[in-house]
Amino acid sequence: MSDGPTYGFDTLQIHAGARPDPATGARQTPIYQTTAYVFRDADHAAALFNLQEVGFIYSRLTNPTVAVLQERIATLEGGVGAVCCSSGHAAQIMALFPLMGPGCNVVASTRLYGGTVTQFSQTIKRFGWSAKFVDTDDLDAVKDAIDENTRAVFCESIANPGGYVTDIRALADVADAAGIPLIVDNTSATPYLCRPIEQGATLVVHSTTKYLTGNGTVTGGCIVDSGKFDWSANDKFPSLSEPEAAYHGLKFHETFGPLAFTFHGIAIGLRDLGMTMNPQAAHYTLLGIETLSLRMERHVENARKIAAWLEADDRVDYVTYAGLPSSPYHDRVQAQYKKGAGALFTFAVKGGYDACVKLVNSLEIFSHVANLGDARSLIIHSASTTHRQLTPEQQEAAGAGPNVVRVSIGIEDADDLIADLDQALAKASA
Numbered sequence: 001m002s003d004g005p006t007y008g009f010d011t012l013q014i015h016a017g018a019r020p021d022p023a024t025g026a027r028q029t030p031i032y033q034t035t036a037y038v039f040r041d042a043d044h045a046a047a048l049f050n051l052q053e054v055g056f057i058y059s060r061l062t063n064p065t066v067a068v069l070q071e072r073i074a075t076l077e078g079g080v081g082a083v084c085c086s087s088g089h090a091a092q093i094m095a096l097f098p099l100m101g102p103g104c105n106v107v108a109s110t111r112l113y114g115g116t117v118t119q120f121s122q123t124i125k126r127f128g129w130s131a132k133f134v135d136t137d138d139l140d141a142v143k144d145a146i147d148e149n150t151r152a153v154f155c156e157s158i159a160n161p162g163g164y165v166t167d168i169r170a171l172a173d174v175a176d177a178a179g180i181p182l183i184v185d186n187t188s189a190t191p192y193l194c195r196p197i198e199q200g201a202t203l204v205v206h207s208t209t210k211y212l213t214g215n216g217t218v219t220g221g222c223i224v225d226s227g228k229f230d231w232s233a234n235d236k237f238p239s240l241s242e243p244e245a246a247y248h249g250l251k252f253h254e255t256f257g258p259l260a261f262t263f264h265g266i267a268i269g270l271r272d273l274g275m276t277m278n279p280q281a282a283h284y285t286l287l288g289i290e291t292l293s294l295r296m297e298r299h300v301e302n303a304r305k306i307a308a309w310l311e312a313d314d315r316v317d318y319v320t321y322a323g324l325p326s327s328p329y330h331d332r333v334q335a336q337y338k339k340g341a342g343a344l345f346t347f348a349v350k351g352g353y354d355a356c357v358k359l360v361n362s363l364e365i366f367s368h369v370a371n372l373g374d375a376r377s378l379i380i381h382s383a384s385t386t387h388r389q390l391t392p393e394q395q396e397a398a399g400a401g402p403n404v405v406r407v408s409i410g411i412e413d414a415d416d417l418i419a420d421l422d423q424a425l426a427k428a429s430a
């Protein structure tokens with residue numbers, strides 16, 4: 001099928017990037033379980049290695065199954081190209097890699113997935129990079145944090161641990177004015193609920209591990225490029241605008257135009273960092289994406305019902321779900337997240353730490369796991385698990401106080417989930 005702009009989301013989530021297998025006619029995208037690809041002749045091989053012709057060389061760089069997934073996610077996000085890799089965290093490193101160098105920094109939202117906070121505050125220092133964390137609702141603070149060594153602004157659309165949505169348009173304007181790209185982690189929203197590129201983002205990253213795959217089977221990541229950023233407008237992005245020694249002085253931006261970032265991600269990023277997605281993982285994620293819109297609708301519908309039920313319950317202190325009318329972000333949801341505020345939120349249980357532990361232990365349908373975005377409903381008590389090593393003040397700041405649990409609402413029957421929470425809250429408050 002040719003992916004005309006006239007097709008709707010539900011059509012594109014099934015067809016974009018895929019065509020019947022040219023060799024066999026196989027209708028479903030085959031798993032091309034191969035490491036290497038035979039060159040037609042020596043000239044063909046030379047042209048591929050010189051980036052003069054696009055094709056398959058070796059599966060650390062490209063693979064036909066993974067390529068279908070890349071095109072599908074790029075299409076759903078409204079980008080020009082995408083690079084898949086082995087996990088969401090790999091995607092974040094791969095997104096920053098062409099932009100950063102020793103001494104460079106990224107200005108990042110304080111409201112991020114815990115693992116990203118660790119990656120940005122600790123691990124990237126080993127590359128000579130650093131992160132400055134700011135409250136992205138305070139646009140002046142974002143402007144103040146950007147200095148001459150800042151190479152990107154980073155946020156999540158619907159942010160962890162839930163209950164917060166970012167004003168992407170406002171943040172994109174600040175990044176634009178500074179001549180740097182805005183990178184949006186769109187994992188919790190998915191392109192069904194939010195399309196950051198339409199709001200001005202330059203790059204979108206995903207943990208495909210979560211909603212895109214949708215059933216907790218494989219880890220994966222993806223970086224989507226809007227193709228709209230002028231990498232040559234200033235001297236901040238030499239990896240994309242200056243000659244690349246490893247390709248005989250080729251300049252990525254000059255040669256590949258709007259696809260510069262995507263080509264760099266494959267030809268340098270995957271080639272040398274090797275954080276490659278395998279074709280089995282791409283297959284599972286392709287299957288998942290076929291039902292993305294249907295699942296997201298049910299995730300949101302269930303989350304709305306359950307958040308409202310919890311908010312009205314005496315055993316619960318408060319619920320932070322941006323989809324509730326009581327949320328301070330309700331207006332922003334109405335304006336920028338019209339299809340809903342996702343299915344990730346936290347609630348505070350009267351009785352504090354001990355009640356939370358009892359609640360988690362008593363649930364029967366909800367699974368106690370460190371994951372989100374599964375068809376199954378999931379719960380975690382951050383203070384006794386992922387945020388255990390933090391001080392009480394740090395836990396509080398991260399929205400992971402001792403009295404708070406985070407839920408990722410699945411697509412089961414909402415009434416069953418409510419009954420499960422009801423019986424577990426009864427035990428927790430006994």
Ligand SMILES: *Cc1c(COP(=O)(O)O)cnc(C)c1O
Nearest residue numbers: 087088089113187207209219220
């Ligand atoms: C899970 C997650 C990540 C990390 O992804 P992995 O696939 O686990 O490496 C990054 N951002 C968000 C919002 C996530 O939920």
